[in-house]
Amino acid sequence: MSLSAEADGFMRRALELGRHAADSGEGGPFGAVIVRDGAIVGEGWNRVIASSDPTAHGEVMAIRDACAQAGLFSLEGCDIYTSGEPCPMCLGAIYWARLRHVYFGFSIADAERVGFDDRRFYTELALPAAQRKIGQTQILGEEACDVLDAYLNQPDHPAY
Numbered sequence: 001m002s003l004s005a006e007a008d009g010f011m012r013r014a015l016e017l018g019r020h021a022a023d024s025g026e027g028g029p030f031g032a033v034i035v036r037d038g039a040i041v042g043e044g045w046n047r048v049i050a051s052s053d054p055t056a057h058g059e060v061m062a063i064r065d066a067c068a069q070a071g072l073f074s075l076e077g078c079d080i081y082t083s084g085e086p087c088p089m090c091l092g093a094i095y096w097a098r099l100r101h102v103y104f105g106f107s108i109a110d111a112e113r114v115g116f117d118d119r120r121f122y123t124e125l126a127l128p129a130a131q132r133k134i135g136q137t138q139i140l141g142e143e144a145c146d147v148l149d150a151y152l153n154q155p156d157h158p159a160y
């Protein structure tokens, strides 16, 4: 589906970055751009292989780029155009960055065709913690809460 000439242009740039990631061997075929007031303010592409970093997804890289350029940790009012429907990690980063809207090209089902199994993570996260493959165990909860309390008691603790 085509949305508007402007939106299509941003998506084509995200797709171009995805091609670059794959052609250069830096990572999978995923790219993303962050848009504020009709202009690209950050770009990223998958660099999982190049940087030996499983978190170096296109969306995360684009968020880091936009935030670094703006000197801000919030991208409120910005949109993200990403070559593919975000995985749960990137969707979490999108929420943390306070992005306004997500435009994506291919779907998770499309990516599944070429071996990217994001659906598995969404399925896992929908399960109660006790039923997930990666176990979670709370230890030293009270001592850990002391760290929270110390933060809360800082006179000018930063809020985000």
Ligand SMILES: [Zn+2]
Pocket: 057, 058, 059, 086, 087, 088, 089, 090, 091
């Ligand atoms: Zn991702």
